[in-house]
Amino acid sequence: DADVTQTPRNRITKTGKRIMLECSQTKGHDRMYWYRQDPGLGLRLIYYSFDVKDINKGEISDGYSVSRQAQAKFSLSLESAIPNQTALYFCATGGGNQPQHFGDGTRLSIL
Amino acid sequence: GENVEQHPSTLSVQEGDSAVIKCTYSDSASNYFPWYKQELGKGPQLIIDIRSNVGEKKDQRIAVTLNKTAKHFSLHITETQPEDSAVYFCAAKNSGGYQKVTFGIGTKLQVIP
Numbered sequence: 134d135a136d137v138t139q140t141p142r143n144r145i146t147k148t149g150k151r152i153m154l155e156c157s158q159t160k161g162h163d164r165m166y167w168y169r170q171d172p173g174l175g176l177r178l179i180y181y182s183f184d185v186k187d188i189n190k191g192e193i194s195d196g197y198s199v200s201r202q203a204q205a206k207f208s209l210s211l212e213s214a215i216p217n218q219t220a221l222y223f224c225a226t227g228g229g230n231q232p233q234h235f236g237d238g239t240r241l242s243i244l
Numbered sequence: 245g246e247n248v249e250q251h252p253s254t255l256s257v258q259e260g261d262s263a264v265i266k267c268t269y270s271d272s273a274s275n276y277f278p279w280y281k282q283e284l285g286k287g288p289q290l291i292i293d294i295r296s297n298v299g300e301k302k303d304q305r306i307a308v309t310l311n312k313t314a315k316h317f318s319l320h321i322t323e324t325q326p327e328d329s330a331v332y333f334c335a336a337k338n339s340g341g342y343q344k345v346t347f348g349i350g351t352k353l354q355v356i357p
Contacts, residue, residue, distance in 0.1 A: 137287070173253070175347040175348055175350055176288070177347075178344070178345075223287050225287075230337075232290040232293055233278075233290075233345065235280075235287030235288045236287050237286050
């Protein structure tokens with residue numbers, strides 16, 4: 134089983150819809166992250182969480198919200214999706230002085 | 245904040261040749277430099293990392309060098325194989341605050357058989 138699991142893997146939806154992307158991890162890490170990947174822009178941090186009670190905005194948090202339901206679960210929501218949020222989204226765990234472990238991503242298309 | 249520049253953005257090499265990807269960083273407080281490989285349809289996976297107290301690290305065909313004075317670090321892949329074809333990301337982590345990790349834009353490596 135994967136250490137970091139993201140669901141769904143692909144999603145197509147319409148402008149204005151609410152969307153939730155889910156992430157779960159079995160590595161027992163306290164730190165979890167949501168990134169967005171766009172061609173030519175690399176990985177940009179949306180939100181991060183150091184534990185269940187600690188949620189922080191990253192560099193591109195506008196239009197997104199997150200929920201840390203448990204140590205193992207960190208979900209990303211788009212309250213009202215817009216086309217420029219079409220991207221590949223990655224969840225990751227770890228960090229600090231250790232490497233991060235990424236899920237296989239969610240490809241999100243907003244029409 | 246930290247800025248990580250990575251080049252080239254694309255790189256094609258013949259199988260068996262070497263590939264070099266270079267990154268520069270701006271924050272002298274950065275102290276950890278991982279490299280990730282991303283295959284199609286997968287998330288980035290760590291392939292090698294180096295800390296600021298080390299100048300070079302090697303793992304089989306992969307090596308990373310770090311020049312703290314010049315604030316640049318490089319990934320070297322020798323004897324490239326078709327399975328090395330992927331997107332490679334460098335990253336830099338600073339030592340302050342929440343220890344933010346900043347990624348480069350990625351290099352798409354194609355190894356031609």
